[in-house]
Amino acid sequence: MASARDSLYLIDASVYLFRAFFSLPDSIKDSSGRSANVIYGFADFLMRFRKASDANRAALCFDESLTTSFRNEIDPNYKANRPEAPEDLKRQIHACKDLGKLMGFPVYASPRYEADDLIGSLAHQNRMTGGGGTVCVVSTDKDLLQVLKPTDEFWNFSKDERFPGRNVPEKMGVQAHQVADLLAITGDAVDNIPGLPGIGKTTAAALLKEFKSLDGLLRNLEKLKTHSMRGAARFYEIISQNREVLDRSRRLTLIESGLTVEKDLNRLHLAEPDVAGLERFFEDLGVGQRLIARLKEETSKKTSKKTSKKTSKKTSKKASKKASKKASK
The missing domain is CATH 3.40.50.1010 (5'-nuclease)
Known part of the structure; x- marks a missing residue:
């Protein structure tokens, strides 16, 4: 591993x-x-x-x-x-x-x-x-x-x-590969990306759990109209009326x-x-003298550690060779 x-x-x-x-x-x-x-x-x-x-x-x-x-x-x-x-x-x-x-x-x-x-x-x-x-x-x-x-x-x-x-x-309510779809539906105020009006994070996560992806949701949009999910008919209307916004937002949120x-x-x-x-x-x-001093100290410690490891390996190899020679005699 x-x-x-x-x-x-x-x-x-x-x-x-x-x-x-x-x-x-x-x-x-x-x-x-x-x-x-x-x-x-x-x-x-x-x-x-x-x-x-x-x-x-x-x-x-x-x-x-x-x-x-x-x-x-x-x-x-x-x-x-x-x-x-x-x-x-x-x-x-x-x-x-x-x-x-x-x-x-x-x-x-x-x-x-x-x-x-x-x-x-x-x-x-x-x-x-x-x-x-x-x-x-x-x-x-x-x-x-x-x-x-x-x-x-x-x-x-x-x-x-x-x-x-x-x-x-646990953090987002959806799988990692669904994060871009989630943000397209809810919007992202930090990046000025519009979302769908009246659909929050919890509802968006529930839709993605049901339809697996935004593409899956749009392919099966008619099914949403009669779905047992609470508010499904209203969500159907919101999505139907804002598909252009949704498509554009998806292109913005996808990395x-x-x-x-x-x-x-x-x-x-x-x-x-x-x-x-x-x-x-x-x-x-004209600044950073303390940072340089710290860097030198850390670099020195790292070099000493590497040297110590190399010395230890060499000592171990020599001891192993001696033991092997004695065993062969």
Whole structure:
């Protein structure tokens, strides 16, 4: 059985960028007097993640824009309720991509596809190309639950809440593969996706349990009209009158999984942090001395541990050879 260390950790970077932006004071400044709270907080997260996960393979997936996603072509109102990121935040996000690379992470971003799509596609590539191990999605975004297979995991790192894909029904009331359908029916206010009026999460989950999928529901819509489910006739009318909305919302909630994000999955292996490069990065920034000191200490401990293991193995091999020679005499 594969260990958690063998999992492919797919990190929704935006969650941790915005967490740093809103939780750390903008009094954290760089040498030029510009805010550096996001950079500092993201660096802290990456260090804590590497230590807590002991991951071999991972990827940082970034969102590029609120207005250039293919979903904006489907519906111009998609995420229109969100303000554009201020220039100061955009500058720090760009720096965080460089920071991620220096920390040894493969970094991915696209102007057309969101981080969710990159994560969904990398998860699919990992399964289809024999990448080995399970997938662990590191995020707080419920949309990403649809990416999980039963043995995969979802990790809310900030709260240290971690659960397998098989437990998605406990969280959402539906199976992981039904999450996009659920969100299409109920809508998602966070992303400005409209749902069906008068149908909430409980009813939507009941419909999906009965008809298995949104496609199954629409194929059998006439059956719903006379179904024994309480309110079935009313639901039939709502769905019939809003099929166009439902179809559009489904296209918005479904995460793309067919992209070739990385041609060589061997590149998903984490490299050792570039300590010298990080020293220069934070020296130019004018902050982060404590982070660098912490990184050096953790790197030193890791190196000592590896050296100790190698020495132990060599000693064990020598002892085994001696015992073998004695036995042959």
